[in-house]
Amino acid sequence: MSFTKLTRRGLIQTGAVAGAGLALPTYLRAENHAGFTNAPTGSTVTLGFNVPQTGPYAEEGLDELRAQELAVEHLNGGGDGGMMNTFSSKALKGNGILGKKVEYVTGDTQTKSDAARASAKSMIEKDGAVMINGGSSSGVAVAVQDLCQSAGVIFMAGLTHANDTTGKDRKANGFRHFFNAYMSAAALAPVLKNAYGSERRAYHLTADYNWGWTQQESIAAATEAMGWETVENVLTPLASTDFSSYIAPVLNSGADVLVLNHYGGNMVNSLTNAVQFGLLDKEVNGKKFEIVVPLYSELMAAGAGANVQGVIGSMNWNWQLQDEGSKAFTKSFGEKYGRPPSNSAHTCYVQTLLYADAVERAGSFNPCAVVEALEGYEFDGLGNGPTLYRADDHQCFKDVLVMKGAENPTNEYDTLEIVEQTPRAQVEYAPDHPMFAGGDLGKCNPGA
């Protein structure tokens, strides 16, 4: 029998004494000398996939899970290898990570900060996960990122779009591949100017919570910079299902563009309602009325159906991209699941590969080594062209897609079409940009 400590701070004294007194060297486990939380011992390493499986984003979570399972398959040398073949780094061999077979555990975030943290904690405490990946909202991402920071594991964020994730809530152990509200706005503004002119009056409907506010702030700033006027910004309760009372006054406001800073069910409903009110058929100020949805997702587009036609928005990635990486991923995902991957699936897949690659390059699962390997890392071949993981805030910089609802979709998967691939240079910003200020990465925490 042996007492060994997995403790970081404030170890119970008696425990330490007992441990020192009773421990026999032969029973001591190797990981306890590795100096970080959940150091993998045997022949396997466990990753934690924490995605919403119940609640409004369950479908998105399911798609993330598919991608994560696919990534694990590829890492272990199964399937066709997907993006591992196109990835600029060739560190991954298809023999797991550092020769250890990759295993995974799954959990349900319920899209609630509390539940997400409980689920992540159980993965860390019970299943020995060294990395947590996934999620479908910024609240959850920030909460889990904070947890991973204090527990000493790596957090590879899934879908999280609020500026705060890598802004004021940035953490050394957390990394975001997904783009953010600022980048959406920066990518959208020129396209909107081209499409709708520079003299537009915009009416904003904004989900009344953190993400909504940052999204609205970003897009308002970007569009105002090119000459648009913001007529009104109306905050809508998150719990709203019927947005008619917010949309009805739009026509009388003199606005000719409606910006829906909504996501998920809110966005599906507000867009459906706006189209019902016939906004897209109207002419205001002598211009055709337009609707903009800053953040699109395939699943939302599917939920809104034909209502997305002609509506412009932005995305992190889309399966219709023609670079080799995207094609390879779409092919292996499509063949396995019979449907193209969503952009949240893509980000989770890529994040898993990026983590594995960083471990290989660092030669260690130690979070601090991984952080070092990822910081300032330039790579390509994972879609979106050349990409940088910026050291200052752990945000990925890459091309952003501007999408538009297709007028004549040929099947249920191409309801959105790519309008433009906004180059990375155009969406970059300084790490201390006011919208991201106040954050502090802190130091990487290896845990134990």
Added chain:
Amino acid sequence: MDAILLQILNGLDKGSAYALIALGLTLIFGTLGVVNFAHGALFMIGAFCSVTLQRILTLSVETIDETKKDFLGNPLKVKTPYVEQWFGPETGQAIIDWSVPLAILFAIPVMLLIGFIMERGLIKHFYKRPHADQILVTFGLAIVLQEVVKYFYGANPIPTPAPQAFVGSFDFAPLLGLDTSLAYPYWRLVYFGFSTLIIAAVFAFLQFTTFGMVVRAGMADRETVGLLGIDIDRRFTIMFGIAAAVAGLAGVMYAPINSPNYHMGMDFLVLSFVVVVVGGMGSLPGAVLAGFLLGILESLASMNEIKSIIYGIDQIIIYVVAIVILLVRPRGLMGRRGVMEE
């Protein structure tokens, strides 16, 4: 002024959904004395009747079109719905287009059946149980129902468009001689009309049929009616079926307004209870009145002019109204004196 008019109009439309749901809830509470937390789920199932019919009508034969490619670059499988095959593309398309109104016919038997099964299989055993138990068992049922729907239809909202004929909106402004626009979507007007019709039908049924008379008597004094030797059980079953059908129909027609998803019932649940309480527990006209009233208040509270006075009022207006009503006039707007006042 026109902004307020618009919001009142809008409130009437919102309120019609509240009123319909609350009406069913009140029928069940008034006649059976059961607090039904699964009522929202019935509304949701109604909406999924629309989805289901749309799915059935679009059941398709697949033919392979070599000229087109799917997302993997394989030849595209083109789907042609059977109805288009049978009735020709135009009639077929029209039938699919009208799937939501057609779903009314589909939903009535389905909802009645679900109502009967629920009442006979479960609710019946809970008449004499405490309200807390009723709440729990129906809450459990609501979870089960929505999980079953989620299992078959997924968690994503499913677009269920209204017929093409109702796309667009109608401008009231010229009618009222206003020079601004007072546009309102056709389908929402249809929904309002439809709700009014259902409400009128329920009232007429209760007012002018013997069955309705007995039920109303039962609502007023259940024991006496039981003593009269009337088989109240069977009537209660039927009433539950009707209440389920009312909730279901509210859901069927609601599908084009907001794409149905599996948890839409829960979204309406708390609200519908608030409506019932504000209207007066057990009062049918109260439920309808409160439904419309809360719809209008909610719409008005969403105006920026009002929100700028009290920030966030639209988040809580419904609850504030409920609290005030309960404290000032506990029997609700139209509840009878002495009934459930404590």
Added chain:
Amino acid sequence: MFGLEKRDTLLLGVVVVLTLFAPFILNPFPADSGLAQFNAGYPDLMQRFVIFGIFAIGFNILFGLTGYLSFGHAAFLGVGSYSAVWMFKLLSYNVVPALVLAVIMAGLFSALIGFISLRRSGIYFSILTLAFAQMSFNLAYSVLTPITNGETGLQIYTSDPQYLQSVDAPSFPNLFGAAMNSSTTLFFGGWTFTFSVGYYFCAIFLILAFYLAIRIFRSPFGMMLRAVKSNQQRMNYTGLNTRPYTLAAFVISGMYAGLAGGLLAAMDPLAGAERMQWTASGEVVLMTILGGAGTLIGPVLGAGFIKYFENIFAKINDNVLHGWFAFMPDGIEDAMVAIIHPFVGKGWHLTLGLLFMLVVIFLPGGLVEGGQRLGRVFRRKDKNAGSVEADAAQRRSEAAE
């Protein structure tokens, strides 16, 4: 002992033993065995067991004794959490001021809401509390973001003042230096047992909370509360003012909720608005009834049961299922997985819903009643008279007939 009857001392003893040895009891399977999936003996879940146990014990003082069904208790839990995190932000990571403020704030908040809501009873009371709780949640999620940090949840930043935080103190909630997240692991053969400071800290509160609940149950005050449930009319005409009794019960249960909320924040210093949502209030109702309303041990069992489901069943995915049935021929393996699949992982809500229904229908007295029925089958002996546990469970099942 401790001013308790023999039976109650025994019950308290059982609770003490169960909580103290929980790290062993909840980890019955070796860590690398297939059944390790069902182990619940890791700190986070064990902490949740006891914290929600405290929450449910408190709720039961209101609901089990007075019969007032509150749908708003999660709001007090939330207030407790927010207060605690604010203490961490402003003062230091020491949990003592945090818990004190959590209990006080929850007490004040519940006094306010209780004062208003208790003017009504029955379903009206339920709706009033529901309305208040939903209001609190809506406000916390958006309007009150400066206080609650809205969607993200209130958390501690390095830039927070923490006026009393000393340099060498742990930067995690701690009790005079003993950090809540520190733990010691014991390896024994294939088994691993984790002893966490946080868990034992919470466990002590659970034992105290349970002891206090026994005292209240057996006190004249507790008897008055049961009398309120039984017959308010008679209360009034016996010269007793029911309002302060119910209000006191409401505030006590609100303070329990605040303590639970404070402990949640102490175990994990982030307070999310979701913990105030009405479904969270519904959860504690379900815990109480599932375990057995009006019984002492029931709510604790119910809390454990639900949290176990939420945390263990939700993590079972198809991969795990295939692992279990791997020994079977392929066809049967797939069939088994297909049958179980809807009920686990993302389908855990379905299982939970079915369970509620089954319990409410067949075991109105909750798990406690179920245990008694089992006990009776084995003992083939009539239940002993005089046991409140049995009586409360029995009464509910009689009411059901």
Added chain:
Amino acid sequence: MSILEVKNVGKRFGGLQALSDVNLSVAENSVHAIIGPNGAGKSTLLNCLVGKLIPDTGSVMFDGQSVLGRKPYEINQMGISRVFQTPEIFGDLTVMENMLIPCLAKRDGAFQLNGWSRVVGQRDMIDKAEEMLRDMNMIDKRHMPAASMSRGDKRRLEIAMCLAQDPRLLLLDEPTAGMARADTNNTIDLLKQIKDERDITIAIIEHDMHVVFSLAERITVLAQGTPLVEDTPDRIKGHPKVREAYLGESQDAA
């Protein structure tokens, strides 16, 4: 010396004048019955005495103090206990607990937050309750849930609970309604015994003439919300007005 003085009390419900100009004086340590046909306003009057209703006009004085505007529990604490038509007891509690509650209410007042002391530790209260139960011949039933007792037992328990408070005035609302003859007689005997053994005033509303004439020292006849006559039982028996308004009808009923 009258303990209860009702003066010019009137109460209106919508269009119905339930009580008008009621004057009533109940002498201390007497048994006073209030009778009258259905709808005469007996229950309304009673409810005005105990604080459930507030009369529109007039005054109700108990022992020189007005009861108007006071809550039922306050009036009870002043010394008025009420027995209901259908026994109102704590059905979920044991007989013993039922007895303890009024004992504690008497000792501790309307509210006491004694969550730390133990019921079993209230020795004096338990003794008092047990004595009371012994008096009522119910001591062997003390551990039974009150709801499981017979109706007659429930009635006796309710009366015992009222007496445990040592009230100055005991109000009984048709205490024998719906009882079998034997139970009725038992109740009459019990009330007689109480009257003999205690310094207590009893006001009784009753339909059953047998009960009224066995117990009452004075009777007030109420008809259409107003007192018709007030007199001794013997005189009431023969009173033509009473016969006309009431007795003719009620002898069949009884």
